[in-house]
Amino acid sequence: MRRATSSLALRLALATGLWVALSLGVAGWFVIDSVVRQVSGAFDARLITHLDGLTAMLAADDQGHVVLTRTPTAPEFDRPLSGSYWQLSQAGVVGAASRSLWDQTLPSDPLPADTGLRWRTLSGPREEGLRMVERLVLLPGASAPVQIAVAVSRAALLDDIHHLRAGLSLVLVALGIGVVAGVAVTVIVGLAPLRQVQRALAAVRAGRQDQLGLAAPSEIAPLVAELDAVIAANRATVERARSHVGTLAHALKTPLAVLRNALADTPPDVAQAEQQTAIIDRLVQHHLARARVVALAAPVGTSLVSPRAIAEEVATALRRLFAARGVEITVSGQERCRLRMDAQDLTEVLGNLMENACQWAQQKVVVTVVSQTTHVVITITDDGPGLAPEERRAATHRGVRLDDGVAGAGLGLAIAIDITELYGGAVELLANPAGGLSVRLTIPMR
Amino acid sequence: MRALIVEDHPVLAAQLKAAVADAGFVADCASGGEEALFLGETEAYDVVILDLGLPEVDGLSILTRWRATGRAMPVLILTARDGWSDKVAGLNAGADDYLTKPFNLPELIARLRALVRRAHGHAQPVITLGAVGIDTTTQQVTLAGAPVRLTALEYRLLAYLALRSGAVVSKTELTEHLYAQDFDRDSNTLEVIIARLRKKLGEGRIETLRGQGYRLSR
Numbered sequence: 057m058r059r060a061t062s063s064l065a066l067r068l069a070l071a072t073g074l075w076v077a078l079s080l081g082v083a084g085w086f087v088i089d090s091v092v093r094q095v096s097g098a099f100d101a102r103l104i105t106h107l108d109g110l111t112a113m114l115a116a117d118d119q120g121h122v123v124l125t126r127t128p129t130a131p132e133f134d135r136p137l138s139g140s141y142w143q144l145s146q147a148g149v150v151g152a153a154s155r156s157l158w159d160q161t162l163p164s165d166p167l168p169a170d171t172g173l174r175w176r177t178l179s180g181p182r183e184e185g186l187r188m189v190e191r192l193v194l195l196p197g198a199s200a201p202v203q204i205a206v207a208v209s210r211a212a213l214l215d216d217i218h219h220l221r222a223g224l225s226l227v228l229v230a231l232g233i234g235v236v237a238g239v240a241v242t243v244i245v246g247l248a249p250l251r252q253v254q255r256a257l258a259a260v261r262a263g264r265q266d267q268l269g270l271a272a273p274s275e276i277a278p279l280v281a282e283l284d285a286v287i288a289a290n291r292a293t294v295e296r297a298r299s300h301v302g303t304l305a306h307a308l309k310t311p312l313a314v315l316r317n318a319l320a321d322t323p324p325d326v327a328q329a330e331q332q333t334a335i336i337d338r339l340v341q342h343h344l345a346r347a348r349v350v351a352l353a354a355p356v357g358t359s360l361v362s363p364r365a366i367a368e369e370v371a372t373a374l375r376r377l378f379a380a381r382g383v384e385i386t387v388s389g390q391e392r393c394r395l396r397m398d399a400q401d402l403t404e405v406l407g408n409l410m411e412n413a414c415q416w417a418q419q420k421v422v423v424t425v426v427s428q429t430t431h432v433v434i435t436i437t438d439d440g441p442g443l444a445p446e447e448r449r450a451a452t453h454r455g456v457r458l459d460d461g462v463a464g465a466g467l468g469l470a471i472a473i474d475i476t477e478l479y480g481g482a483v484e485l486l487a488n489p490a491g492g493l494s495v496r497l498t499i500p501m502r
Numbered sequence: 503m504r505a506l507i508v509e510d511h512p513v514l515a516a517q518l519k520a521a522v523a524d525a526g527f528v529a530d531c532a533s534g535g536e537e538a539l540f541l542g543e544t545e546a547y548d549v550v551i552l553d554l555g556l557p558e559v560d561g562l563s564i565l566t567r568w569r570a571t572g573r574a575m576p577v578l579i580l581t582a583r584d585g586w587s588d589k590v591a592g593l594n595a596g597a598d599d600y601l602t603k604p605f606n607l608p609e610l611i612a613r614l615r616a617l618v619r620r621a622h623g624h625a626q627p628v629i630t631l632g633a634v635g636i637d638t639t640t641q642q643v644t645l646a647g648a649p650v651r652l653t654a655l656e657y658r659l660l661a662y663l664a665l666r667s668g669a670v671v672s673k674t675e676l677t678e679h680l681y682a683q684d685f686d687r688d689s690n691t692l693e694v695i696i697a698r699l700r701k702k703l704g705e706g707r708i709e710t711l712r713g714q715g716y717r718l719s720r
Contacts, residue, residue: 176589178557213706216657330606333604337604341584344584344665345584345585365522369590370586371596372590372593372594373589373592373593373594374593376593376597376598376599376601379598379620380616380620380625399587400585400586400587403585403586403587403590404585404586404587405585406586407586407590408586419650
C-alpha cells in the first residue's frame, strides 16, 4: 500500500491545512475579542449616559429630601419588567424607582463613601442577567447622600456576541477549507502535465508512439526534450547494433559457404578450410572491436586520460613481445597532455598502431605526443620498409578488405581508424623521410 | 621440455596437451586456478600456457603471484578477449606472449618453442653445437649434415642439454624437465638414454661430471 504522505497533493494540502487553521484561529480570536471589547464598552457607556441623565434630574427640596425634577422619558424605563431599570436609595432605603421595576427592587446595599462607580453583574427581576452601575451623589441641601443605580439586561448584548462568534467562525472555517481545497486543486492541475508525460512515456514503451511529442509547459519542456533525446539516442544505438549484427551475419555467410564446400570435397580441402576459418576469425575480431564503439552513442562524459602514459604502458607490453627482435621503442612528448577519451579505446588504438609499427620496424619505433591548441597529435614512426603512396591511400580507405586472408594486415589499422573517427579524430599515413612509415593520429581535445 | 597447461575447458586442454606432446614437450594440465598456482610454484616448467579466464583464481592473479614469488618461467597467455587493454594488462603482469582464442595450434607451438629458446638465450630455431645441429622446429637432429634418428625421450634430453649447453645439468634437473609430474622417475633410465645418445652422436660430446651431472659443450 502506498503511504498517504507519498502523494504530493495530500502533503501540500495537509501542510497548508495546518498552517491555515493556525493563522485563521488566531485571526478569529483577535477579531472576536476586539469586537466584544468594543460592544461591551459601548453598552457600559450607555449605562453611564442614563446614570448621568438621572443625576442631572435630582434636586433637594426644602426638607432636605431628594426629589426628581422630571421623570426620565426613555420608554424602556416605563414598560414593566422591560430589563431597563433605575432606582434611588438613601442609606440602603429605596426611594424612587423606575416604573419598569414594578413591585421589585434592585439591591441597595450602601456604597462606601469614597467610591466612584460600582459595576455589578446580577440576576434581575425576571432572572435575566443584569449589568448595574451605581453612584453616590451628595446634593446641596440634602440630608443624606443619594445612591443612584441603573441596570440594563445583558441578554441582547450576549445574543449579539454569540451571533458574531458563530457567524465569524463559520466564515473562517469555510475560508480555511476553501484555501486547502484550492491548494489541492492547484497541485493536481499543476501536476497534470507530468501525468501526461508519464502516459506518453508508457505509450513509447508500449511501442504505440516514437516520441513523447508533447507541448509541455515551459518548466517541463526541457525534461520532455531530454527524454525525447534519450529515446532517440537509445533507438539509434539499437539501430546501429542491429545493423552491426546484420553486417556480421552477412559477412560470415560467404566464408561459411566456402568452408562447407571445402569440407564436402573428397578429400576435404583442408587448406581452404583453414583459410576460411582464419577469415571468420578475423571478421569476429573486427566486429568485436567495433562492438564497443557501436554501443557508445556518443563518447561524451568519459574521463581525461594521458596519451603519453597509455603509450608508455603499451610500449612496456610490446617490449616484452618484441624482445627477441630487439626492437627499440621510444615514447616521448608532453606528460601533462590530456585527452577526453576512454582509456580502453586509446589503448586499443595505440596497441594496434604500435604493434604494426613493431612488426615492420627494423630497429626503432618512435612515439611522440604533442598537444596543439585544440588537438593532440600522436605520431608513431618506424624504420621499416614503409608504404608506397598508393598503398598508403588504399590502407586508410574505409572498408579495407578483411577477407584477403593475410594475417594481421589492415585489421588493426581499420580498428584504430574506426575508434579514432568516433572521437572526431583522423588517422593519416605519411612517409617517414628517413624511410619507413609514420602514422599520425589527430584527436580533438574537446 | 616440460610445459604446464592451465586451461579449464576439457576439450581444449586435451587438444593442447596432444599438440604440445607432439611437439616434444611433456605436459601437465591444471584445470583450476588453485591447482595451477600450486604446480607453477612447486614444479620446474620450461614454459606455461595460461588461460586467463579460469574458475577460482583468475589467470592474471596467478601470473602476478608467480612473478611475485620469483617464478621466472616463460608464460604464454591465452585469452578470448582480444582488446589491447587486456593484452597490455597481461604482458605488464609478467606474461611473455599472448594468443587470442581462436588460435591455430601450429602457431601456438611455434611461439612456445620461441619462448623456451629465448629463455635460454637462443634466438635461432636451429642450435648448432660443433657437428651436431638441432632444429627445434622440426625436431630434426643432424650429425655433420646427416640426419640422426632419435626417440622422443632421447630428443627431449638432447634438446634440453643443448638449450643449457655449456652448463652442468644435474640429474634432478633433467628428470624434472623431461618427465611429467605423475611419471615414475627413475634416474637409471637417464643413464641408459645418455649412453644411447653417446652411441648415436659419438663419444665425448656429452660429458659426465661425477656427482654433479652432465654437460653438452658448446
